[in-house]
Amino acid sequence: MTDAEVPRQPNTFALWREVDDTRIRTRLGSFFYVLAWLLTWVFSAAPGSLMVSGVLGSAVFAVLLAARLLHRPDDLDSPEQLQRWLDRHWGLILLTSLCWGQAHALALYNDNYNDSEMIATLATVAFSTAMTFNFAMRRGRALLALALLYLPGLAVMALNWQQQHAMLITLTVYLSYLVLVLGRNHREYRATLDLELKLLEQQSQLDLLSRTDSLTQLGNRYQFNNLFPSLVANAVRQGEPLSLVLMDIDFFKKVNDEHGHAGGDACLSAFAERMRKVFRRDADALLRLGGEEFGVLLPGTSLAQAWELAEHFRQELEAEGLQLTGQRVELTTSLGVGCFSSRQDGNADAFFRRVDGALYRAKREGRNRLVAAEH
Known part of the structure; x- marks a missing residue:
């Protein structure tokens, strides 16, 4: 063994x-x-x-x-x-x-x-x-x-x-x-x-620490790189859907400029906590991929279901913002969402690039919006 x-x-x-x-x-x-x-x-x-x-x-x-x-x-x-x-x-x-x-x-x-x-x-x-x-x-x-x-x-x-x-x-x-x-x-x-x-x-x-972002306590990029390919392989093997949501905090530099780096860190932690309230199933994998970029892996979730969750998250964040040091800070996010397709995605990297492209389209088209990956 x-x-x-x-x-x-x-x-x-x-x-x-x-x-x-x-x-x-x-x-x-x-x-x-x-x-x-x-x-x-x-x-x-x-x-x-x-x-x-x-x-x-x-x-x-x-x-x-x-x-x-x-x-x-x-x-x-x-x-x-x-x-x-x-x-x-x-x-x-x-x-x-x-x-x-x-x-x-x-x-x-x-x-x-x-x-x-x-x-x-x-x-x-x-x-x-x-x-x-x-x-x-x-x-x-x-x-x-x-x-x-x-x-x-x-x-x-x-x-x-x-x-x-x-x-x-x-x-x-x-x-x-x-x-x-x-x-x-x-x-x-x-x-x-x-x-x-x-x-x-x-x-x-030690393994948990190596896979966890110390600031937000979400999974880090290392965990994503290990988990993502195995979930894709499992989706192919079992014929079940696997959705991915990628999101960027809009104009995060402005938060750092106005509230300092400590405020920026508090913003990232609060953002992660709001993610936990929306994407709260045991199977959901919540990750901080770097900087102000986050992701959610949703096994057994169709594109329509993932879209509904992601849009709910976007609308709630836009309406309520985040509480930082006792004051409300207006904040929005741009999101890309997609569901793995054996026909379109030859592997996990291709699937990621397709959803990442949707995220960048959301940013190019004015931010604070959700865009589905092309299919």
Whole structure:
């Protein structure tokens, strides 16, 4: 997954990170369960007489291996999908732990496995250690997996206390150690995840700042250059309209001359605020393209709808002006509006030039007017 595909929402990112870590760490785990069981069976006292349990155990662990390898987290987008994948994969992990716990108990209980019971015990130690260090992201589930791995074998050892009490005590002490280490590893994993989330938040804030005009808090030219082509491509793909409104504040130099640059900045901020009141749908992208030039991208909006909104904005601004430092300042704007046409516009640049031409016609024809792009 590339950096561009990494989810930005904290909850989604946390689940995505856990899914990715689980996928990487579970990749070869089941293979060693198969290998451990084959060694336990082959090096038993009489492998031939244990054919049923040997073949059945090999088949079970082979099926679990295939299930874990085939359960891939492909095309997971929402938190619900990520959580569902985790729940199912943890189900496979716990089922594998349960099966190995039973296999270990069988090797300890059946005298025919006396020659290889140490192999099964060492494998249990290895699997539980791997569980502690690799799957600490879910402490409760990892503790359950440790119990499934250990408790069946410990129960058999307890039944055979006189011969196996030393091993029982040793494994119990080691299990206690693993529980303590699991808690520490869980805290370290959460701390690392929290740090990643903070870095992600900082990156998002920096990205927002790079795409936002600091004066008006509208999108800037950089955001427009990134957003505009993707909206055009989406309009072509889905066959939906995409309209663009471009506008210039008329005689803005006069505002600067009469009210100073601070007044000019206040005028730009007030103008942007009025834009938000008219173009207020969530899908509308409001932008300051530079100086006193602004733009609005209107996905899913026909030319007639865009014209109506733009004309309403022009008329309201002409009638009410803007309030600067407690006084009303008369202000007008010239606008160009157009709707993307696959027949006329070969690409986003051609569409922009067509609407920009309409804006300049509005200025040439006397300003304070709205002109539609030629079509």
